[in-house]
Amino acid sequence: MKFTEEHEWLREEDGEMVVGITIHAAEQLGDVVFVELPDEGTTVSKDDEVVVIESVKAASDILAPVDGEITEVNSTLTDNPGMVNDDPQGEAWMFKMKISDASQMDDFMDEAAYQKFIG
Amino acid sequence: MDDLHATALYDLHVSLGAKMVPFAGYSMPVQYPLGVMKEHLHCRAAAGLFDVSHMGQVILSGASWEAVALAFETLVPMDVLGLEDGRQRYGFFTNDAGGIEDDLMFARRGDDLFVVVNAACKEADIARMRAGLAPDVTVTELADRALIALQGPKAADVVAEMDPRAAEMAFMDIADLDLGGIAVWASRSGYTGEDGFEISVPASQAEALAQALLAKDEVAPIGLGARDSLRLEAGLCLYGNDIDAGTTPVEGALNWAIQKVRRSGGARAGGFPGASIILDQLASGVGRKRVGLLPQGRAPMREGVVLFDAAEAGREVGVVTSGSFGPTVAGPVAMGYVSKDASSVGTSLWGEVRGKRLPLTVAKLPFVAANFKR
Numbered sequence: 074m075k076f077t078e079e080h081e082w083l084r085e086e087d088g089e090m091v092v093g094i095t096i097h098a099a100e101q102l103g104d105v106v107f108v109e110l111p112d113e114g115t116t117v118s119k120d121d122e123v124v125v126i127e128s129v130k131a132a133s134d135i136l137a138p139v140d141g142e143i144t145e146v147n148s149t150l151t152d153n154p155g156m157v158n159d160d161p162q163g164e165a166w167m168f169k170m171k172i173s174d175a176s177q178m179d180d181f182m183d184e185a186a187y188q189k190f191i192g
Numbered sequence: 193m194d195d196l197h198a199t200a201l202y203d204l205h206v207s208l209g210a211k212m213v214p215f216a217g218y219s220m221p222v223q224y225p226l227g228v229m230k231e232h233l234h235c236r237a238a239a240g241l242f243d244v245s246h247m248g249q250v251i252l253s254g255a256s257w258e259a260v261a262l263a264f265e266t267l268v269p270m271d272v273l274g275l276e277d278g279r280q281r282y283g284f285f286t287n288d289a290g291g292i293e294d295d296l297m298f299a300r301r302g303d304d305l306f307v308v309v310n311a312a313c314k315e316a317d318i319a320r321m322r323a324g325l326a327p328d329v330t331v332t333e334l335a336d337r338a339l340i341a342l343q344g345p346k347a348a349d350v351v352a353e354m355d356p357r358a359a360e361m362a363f364m365d366i367a368d369l370d371l372g373g374i375a376v377w378a379s380r381s382g383y384t385g386e387d388g389f390e391i392s393v394p395a396s397q398a399e400a401l402a403q404a405l406l407a408k409d410e411v412a413p414i415g416l417g418a419r420d421s422l423r424l425e426a427g428l429c430l431y432g433n434d435i436d437a438g439t440t441p442v443e444g445a446l447n448w449a450i451q452k453v454r455r456s457g458g459a460r461a462g463g464f465p466g467a468s469i470i471l472d473q474l475a476s477g478v479g480r481k482r483v484g485l486l487p488q489g490r491a492p493m494r495e496g497v498v499l500f501d502a503a504e505a506g507r508e509v510g511v512v513t514s515g516s517f518g519p520t521v522a523g524p525v526a527m528g529y530v531s532k533d534a535s536s537v538g539t540s541l542w543g544e545v546r547g548k549r550l551p552l553t554v555a556k557l558p559f560v561a562a563n564f565k566r
Contacts, residue, residue, distance in 0.1 A: 107491050
């Protein structure tokens with residue numbers, strides 16, 4: 074699993090990247106009450122706003138970590154946004170993407186580096 | 193927190209693991225480890241303790257109750273003179289344009305008036321009172337007192353266990369109580385829609401009182417986050433969002449707070465800032481009104497969301513002034529201002545969120561029925 078400075082994680086699965094937010098990010102957001110996911114098939118560029126997460130108090134954008142195509146979204150989050158707090162690095166993955174430039178993964182952190190990053 | 197004030201409970205908040213944020217010049221707890229959602233639900237199910245010591249507490253005193261009450265009536269459109277000893281009322285300062293300068297609670301304690309104002313407005317409020325009431329009325333800020341609210345269906349049991357006289361108090365009564373040897377002024381009121389008390393206590397004894405209350409199983413500390421969602425579900429205004437210097441009490445749907453005696457035809461009609469405008473609006477109505485708004489989907493509609501009367505094109509009819517997720521409603525709730533023709537309960541509107549128009553309905557306030565002890 075790789076981690077970004079935007080507090081997202083990426084996990085490779087069957088040639089695609091599964092993306093979600095980290096436990097640290099979920100803790101910072103507080104109780105998540107709404108998740109808006111992108112359409113499957115959308116082509117995105119790195120740093121495009123792809124997911125909106127609302128906690129009780131505020132809305133936050135989740136950015137595309139790399140260029141690529143959204144192949145699948147975790148639509149169970151729409152009806153059950155609280156999963157983001159319960160299991161952010163497991164069941165509450167947000168979307169899967171086919172990445173167009175693998176070299177964009179080079180800067181991402183491994184778990185130890187990410188733990189150090191969040192202090 | 194260089195320039196921030198700390199309340200008497202600051203150390204307690206930190207020791208309870210609160211996330212502290214700047215609010216109206218104070219470092220205040222926005223949430224505790226329980227989190228906003230569970231804090232909110234706990235308050236509606238049992239009892240929540242809130243530090244509201246950042247609010248301004250002021251005593252007005254003069255030669256007699258009548259002198260104090262009549263002087264205060266020159267600043268607010270409320271019946272102050274008719275307030276019985278030991279009773280409290282909601283009110284607001286108005287300006288010459290009929291706008292609301294701040295909202296407040298005022299209570300009669302013998303011949304004195306005890307006024308509680310919003311933290312962000314307290315300096316201006318005190319200056320307004322000094323300028324408007326001197327020299328006959330003395331304005332004293334009680335900077336050495338803290339304010340603790342205990343709210344929720346179990347609040348009365350908790351307080352009555354410490355002083356049985358609390359059980360006898362009705363909604364909007366204020367009385368001296370002895371809570372475990374600490375002499376307090378407690379009013380049966382609050383900002384959550386629940387039964388409960390707002391307790392004014394000497395700052396030096398505030399932490400001891402808070403600890404004694406928190407020691408009860410029913411009581412959990414509640415931060416500003418849940419305070420906001422609780423008051424929004426209860427349909428209560430946040431000054432600066434839902435009412436301000438540019439909104440009148442009639443636009444703000446606060447007509448109920450202006451007693452008959454101060455309205456046209458009343459024994460002490462008018463005589464407060466903006467009276468001609470406000471009395472005229474009470475008689476002839478206004479072009480826009482504060483209403484409850486219930487988004488139909490799951491997406492919260494927050495402050496600033498613009499409202500339209502159609503899913504596409506159409507006419508802009510209003511704006512959201514407070515919006516969030518309501519944990520008890522289990523969905524988004526909001527309030528805002530809409531033009532009069534769009535203000536009937538049940539009217540379908542659309543709010544523009546991130547470029548998309550999402551449906552919502554004008555709804556009755558409060559969203560959660562009040563649970564006061566009448």
